[in-house]
Amino acid sequence: MIILALDTSSDACSVALLNDDVCHAEFVVEARAHTRLILPMIEQVLKQAGVELKAVDALAFGRGPGAFTGVRIATGIVQGLALAADKPVLPTSTLAAIAQQAYLQQQAQATRVLVAVDARMGEVYWGRYELVDGIMQLQGEELVIAPQDAPLPDSDQQWFGAGSGWREHADVLKPRFEVCVKQINDDYLPAAEYIAQLAAKAWQRGEAVDAELAQPVYLRNKVAQTTRERAMKN
Numbered sequence: 297m298i299i300l301a302l303d304t305s306s307d308a309c310s311v312a313l314l315n316d317d318v319c320h321a322e323f324v325v326e327a328r329a330h331t332r333l334i335l336p337m338i339e340q341v342l343k344q345a346g347v348e349l350k351a352v353d354a355l356a357f358g359r360g361p362g363a364f365t366g367v368r369i370a371t372g373i374v375q376g377l378a379l380a381a382d383k384p385v386l387p388t389s390t391l392a393a394i395a396q397q398a399y400l401q402q403q404a405q406a407t408r409v410l411v412a413v414d415a416r417m418g419e420v421y422w423g424r425y426e427l428v429d430g431i432m433q434l435q436g437e438e439l440v441i442a443p444q445d446a447p448l449p450d451s452d453q454q455w456f457g458a459g460s461g462w463r464e465h466a467d468v469l470k471p472r473f474e475v476c477v478k479q480i481n482d483d484y485l486p487a488a489e490y491i492a493q494l495a496a497k498a499w500q501r502g503e504a505v506d507a508e509l510a511q512p513v514y515l516r517n518k519v520a521q522t523t524r525e526r527a528m529k530n
Contacts, residue, residue, distance in 0.1 A: 297499060300352045300377075301492035302338065304330040304370045305362025305390045306413075306460075311337040312488035313345045313352075314496055320345040321489040330369050338377075349381050354504050356495030358486045359387035360513040361421040361440065362413070367512045375507045384504035386495035387511065390486035391459075395425035395432035397490045398458040398481065405456055405479055410449070412461025412469060415440050420461035420469075421515060422446050431497050440515040443468040449476055458484045 299314045309330045312321035322337045342349065357374040360367040378385050395409040407427040412420040422439045424447075425432040436447075443465040449455060455477050462469055463482035470480075498504070 297496060298347060298352045299354055299356055299386070299492045299495050299499065300338070300342070300349070301356040301388070301488040301495055302334060302370055302373065303358035303390065303393070303486045303488045303491055304334060304366040304373075305358045305360055306366065306485045308485040308487065309333045309337065310486075310488035311341045312492045313341050313347060314492035315345060315347065318345075319489055319492060321487070323487055323489070325485070330366055334369065334373055349377065352381070352383060354384045354386050354495070354499055356386040356388050356491050357510070358390040358393060358488070358491050359511070360390055361415070361438065361515040362390050362486065364514060367514065371510065371512045375510055378507035378510070383507075385507050385510035386498050386504050387513075388491045388495050388498065389423070389434070389438065389513070390491075391421060391423035391438055392425065392432055392434060392494055393486045393490040394458050394484045395423065396494055397484055397487060398456055399427055399432055400490070402456060402479070402481075406458070408449075408453060408455045410455050410457050410473065410477060411459045412443070412446065412457065412465070413459040414461045414464040415516070418442060420446065420465060422461070424449065431494065438513075438515060444472065446472065448473070452476065454478055456480070457482070460485070
C-alpha cells in the first residue's frame, strides 16, 4: 500500500509518501508560500522514495479545518493529481493528524487528546480524540467554537492538550481545563506524515473516494448555521 499525502492547512507545508511501514516526508514552515512549495516538495518526496505517481494506490490530504486558502490549495492539488493519474482520494482531518502526532510522540501521556487550533475571530477549531487500536478516533464532532465554550470532557480522566489554540487562547483554555489537562504541546501543526498514517487506515476501511468527491471541511459555515438555529430556538 502506497499513500501520497500532503497538507497546506497551516503555516506549514508538508508532503509524505507512506510505502507500507516506510515513510518519506518533507515539512517546511513558511507562511503564504504553499503554492510555490507544494509541487516541488511532491516531486522531491517521490524521488526520495523512488516511486512514480502512477504507482501510488491513493492520495490523501488535510481536508481541514484550517486556513481557508491553504485548505483550498491542498484540495485543488490533490484533485488535479488524482484525476490525472486516475487515483482515489482520502480526505483526512487535520485535527485528527495533530492528535495522532501527539500520541506517537508522547505515547501513554497522550492516549486522550484535546486538539485546539487557532481559528482567528476569537475562536478555535476543536476536537476530542481517544486512542482506539493505535489510531486516534474522534469522539463527538469537530467544532469551531469560542474557547470559553469548549466542551469539558465527561470523564475525570487526564487529557493531553495539543495545537496552537492552547497558546493563542491560553488565558481561557488553561484555567478552564486545569483539572483534566496536565500536559500541553501548543507547537503541533498538521503534518502529512500523520495524515498518511490515518489515511492508510481509512484505505483499509474502504473509505477512499473519487477525486471530484474529495471536498474541504471548513466548519465555520456549519457553526454559523448552528448559532442561527439556537437563536431561533431561544
